[in-house]
Amino acid sequence: MTEQDLRKLLEDVRRGRTGIEQALTRLRKLPFEDLGFAKIDHHRALRQGFPEVVYARGKTAEQVAKIVRGMLDNGSSHNILVTRADRAMYQRVRRLSRLARFQPLSGTILIRRDKQIRGKGLVLVVSAGTSDIPVAEEAAVTVEAMGSRVETIYDVGVAGLHRLLEHRDRLAAARVVICVAGMEGALASVIGGLVSAPVIAVPTSTGYGASLGGVAALLAMLNSCAANVSVVNIDNGFGAGCVASVINRL
Numbered sequence: 001m002t003e004q005d006l007r008k009l010l011e012d013v014r015r016g017r018t019g020i021e022q023a024l025t026r027l028r029k030l031p032f033e034d035l036g037f038a039k040i041d042h043h044r045a046l047r048q049g050f051p052e053v054v055y056a057r058g059k060t061a062e063q064v065a066k067i068v069r070g071m072l073d074n075g076s077s078h079n080i081l082v083t084r085a086d087r088a089m090y091q092r093v094r095r096l097s098r099l100a101r102f103q104p105l106s107g108t109i110l111i112r113r114d115k116q117i118r119g120k121g122l123v124l125v126v127s128a129g130t131s132d133i134p135v136a137e138e139a140a141v142t143v144e145a146m147g148s149r150v151e152t153i154y155d156v157g158v159a160g161l162h163r164l165l166e167h168r169d170r171l172a173a174a175r176v177v178i179c180v181a182g183m184e185g186a187l188a189s190v191i192g193g194l195v196s197a198p199v200i201a202v203p204t205s206t207g208y209g210a211s212l213g214g215v216a217a218l219l220a221m222l223n224s225c226a227a228n229v230s231v232v233n234i235d236n237g238f239g240a241g242c243v244a245s246v247i248n249r250l
Contacts, residue, residue, distance in 0.1 A: 005076050006046065033070050037063055040070045045078050049118075049249065050146045053238065056107075057084040065092035068111070072096060081145040082109035083138060083238050106137035106237065110145050119148030119248035121175030123241075126164075126191060128157030128181035131206040135237040136180040139202065142241025143178075148248045158186045171195050176244040179229075180237065182206025185217030192226025198247055200240045201231045 012018035033040040045051040051071070056064050064082060071080050082093065083106075090102035090109050099111045123143045127136040133154055143150040151174075156164040164187075171177065171194055180202040181187040188201035201224070203217035210216065214234035221231045232239040 005078075033074070035066055035070060038067055040067060040074075042071075042074050042076070045076070050242075050245070051076070051078045051080070053142075053145075053242075054080070054082040055084060056082050056086075056089055056109075059089075061086075061089045061092045064089045065096060068093050069096055072111075077113050079114050079145045079147075080111040081142065083107065083142075085109045103137060103141055105134050106141055107134070108138055108141040110141055112145065114147070117147055117149060119143075119146075119175070119245060120250075121149070121248055122173060123148050123150045123176045123178065123244045123248055124170060124174035125150060125152045125178045125180065125241075126156060126171075126187070127152075127154045128179075128183070128187040129206065130155050132180045132182055132204045135202055135204050135235050136178070138237030139178050139180065139241040139244070140237075142238050143245055143248075146242065146245035148245050156187075157181065157183075158190060161190070164190065168194065176200065176247050178202060178237075178240045178244055180204060180240075181221075182214060182217050183211060185220040188221045188229050188231075189224040189226045192224060192229040195228070197228070199226065199229045200244055201229050202237055202240045203231070203234050205235055 031043050041052040054067050085107050093109050094100045097111045101110050125136050125140045127133050140150050140152055153167050174197050177197055177199045179188040179191050179199055182204035185203050192199045201221040203214045203221055205214035218234055
């Protein structure tokens with residue numbers, strides 16, 4: 001339940017459009033709802049400004065669907081995001097809401113019911129290579145779900161730096177930049193040196209053996225000499241999108 005939803009419920013009670021018992025029924029589920037295998041945090045949107053996100057990996061399609069149903073039945077109007085999902089999960093969720101949209105590249109399912117833009121500026125998602133796009137797309141969908149404008153620039157890694165420099169105006173216009181890169185992870189430092197905005201670096205597991213599943217890019221980004229670069233975990237596009245959204249709402 002969002003702050004807007006709660007205000008509307010209280011206003012409806014005050015005006016007599018909703019009975020006290022009916023309001024109490026809704027509020028009883030507000031802290032969390034226990035499904036046995038999961039506890040849905042219905043209170044999170046009030047505390048943090050955005051609702052709980054469903055991490056689907058390790059869950060069955062039935063479990064994902066039950067969690068989404070609980071979020072839909074709570075009476076809130078917020079967006080619902082599922083990450084690391086597959087098509088079978090999407091098919092189950094699609095039966096619950098025709099608004100559900102599946103992005104197979106990133107494995108995200110988004111039910112976008114609230115299209116209000118709450119972010120103050122543009123979040124720009126940049127990927128070094130085409131192989132980094134799935135993680136970049138997860139970040140972009142997350143930013144969209146959390147109410148910010150988002151644009152993407154893909155395949156502009158340091159092996160062909162002129163491809164990035166073509167977009168200097170777009171980089172300068174962004175309020176937050178998310179940089180997604182594997183291999184040696186150098187793109188984050190380059191972008192950090194070009195912009196005044198915060199740069200959220202996302203190392204990916206893209207690369208050959210010595211990249212150690214993204215550890216090489218992670219360490220390079222952590223050791224960046226660009227002071228405006230911060231780093232999230234390997235392949236964590238969701239985490240980057242979430243932090244970017246929080247910054248963009250400040």
